Amino acid sequence: MDQPLNEKLITASEQGDLPTVEQLLNEGASVDYKDAGGRTALMAAVQKNQIPVAKRLIEANSDVNTRDVTQLTPYLCAGANGFHEILKLTIAAGADIKSVNRFGGTALLPSSEKGYLRTVRVCLDSGVAVNHINDLGWSALLEAVILGNGGRLYSDIIELLVAAGADPHLQDRDGKSSLEHAQAMGQTEVVKILKNEDREQHEAILQAKSLIKADNYEEALGILDEALDKEGSNADLIYYKAYFLSELERYGEALEQYRKGLALNPHDLDFYFYTANTLRMMRKPEEALAEYDKAIELDPEETFYRYHKSNYLRELGRHEAAVAEMDKLLAQQPHRYDFSFHKANSLRSLGRHQEAIDAIENAIKHDPANPLYQKHKAQSQELLDKV
Template structure:
């Protein structure tokens, strides 16, 4: 059997070779030629978060709505991974804003789940439906509560969704609302937002409110200046250190961002959420082992906390390290066997590994917990087809 050849344009995009891209385009190469996974050169550039290359391919006419073998488009991929600049470029190029991924979710859902606040704001500004639920029965708000940690970042995501009209009373397939989940999870910061809790009347709260208004317009330098000016008088305030780190992250200054988050952890080692922020900053730096070590540092402090394990498994799937992702999912299921979404994600990783019999067992566990869910039934049928059954 011959191995399918990879189109030269896709190969050049995988290398980030802009000169080769220009040469191939000048030769009249088909801009949306696909590899065996259905990826175009634009999808390859998007997956690398190569902003310059992706923008050049979009400018040359690449289809931002072209779907690959797993139903992703460059638009959906950029939104799900928090690649904000490429995401904005796909929207400007006419992305189908109503399009959904194979789980029935718009980009607003995975960006809310993963805490990509900037991408969440871009989705909302683009008019993407704030209350649309995916095939799991979760809206963006439900995902941010259930799969978040109720910390500073997720509180801001939730606040942005509520300001855009997210319904906190919308119920999931188990009949629970975002408010009920936040109450069960003990997310006091989030519950205060649901209660429309007034801002405290002090300089720190005032500075944060001013910075967040600047942030909404993506004026991150100005927002950070406000925070820095207040930090001079309150150098040990964890909220200020968080926002400084977050704005540095959005400005692409990941190393400085990590230092700000580490400073907060040195003051309060029990603030587990900062390990999550450090992991994401290392992700930006493309240092996967450092990112995984940051996840593990937090997990070791609170082994029973599912939040960091879940997002570690997400990152392992992103890296294509599905064996390890399955191990983490097994750890989560040992603690919370009723979480059928964990069984679903485990099944996806098993299928990526070609372990279809095990994938069927995992997805049947999810079906047993939520038998009416068409997404699970569809994935079971897909696995059976792959087995030739």
């Protein structure tokens, strides 16, 4: 096995350098070779959303179900990061849609949690079980309610999940359902969806949403433009125009529209989340993080934006910063044992294993029978013993 050649393939794949990938494959580089983190070249390409390279490696029979040291497969990684194009490629190549990550969740759960509507749609269309429960005791619907904010995007995700058969009465490990969480969090639109009550939506938006189900994006955008021409500024119309543009990967135009929404009402904090997501897809991490910070500054008591900022920091591998955000979240909501769990995982990534054990103990105190917490404590203890 030519290790330098294989390592070059992983590097070129991560960088999206398709000509070099092609050359290295022709020279005999192995698509099955794994680096110290258990990553194949395909996993490296998926992590950076390098679509042409991922497509080429899949054509070269790279295994879409092989796992790295974090137990992610290329399929699960694409789902967790909202990379719907690569997700579709892995499914077409035989991805195991029943497979789960180290938290016991399918690809549908993290995409529902993080607000990746199109990825949710791909998962549901491929047959991923809508009521699967992960080791935290949450379904995709519970995650979308508990870790969402009940705004435009999360309402659409929840509407999609419910239409696919998500059960609003499934309970978490505390015996609380999605409906009860939505009511307690004041998510008015979500409560209507979960109760199957009528929602008041602009006729142009209903028409546009119907059209994009058949991928008629240009026609949908035309309907929204016509409504905007007639009515002038309307935050909901602007949002849907921007979101459809982002689904078409016209990120610059989408960002411009989201900025219009913010100019209309700088306190419509949802738009900071949308701009952050768009900048993330544009690979502008510093600008994306700044958008989260603007929302946090405007409403420091709202945990939603800080939580999703910490999620993004973990994706970027900035675990020190993620721990700092988790500490702030726990200061606000010490009863959120899931925050302690995420903090523990970042601490373990930093090699601070005793602190990771201390953090997971906080979660265990709340839910001592949870096998996921016990498993992660044991893993951190094992790593600490090795040190």
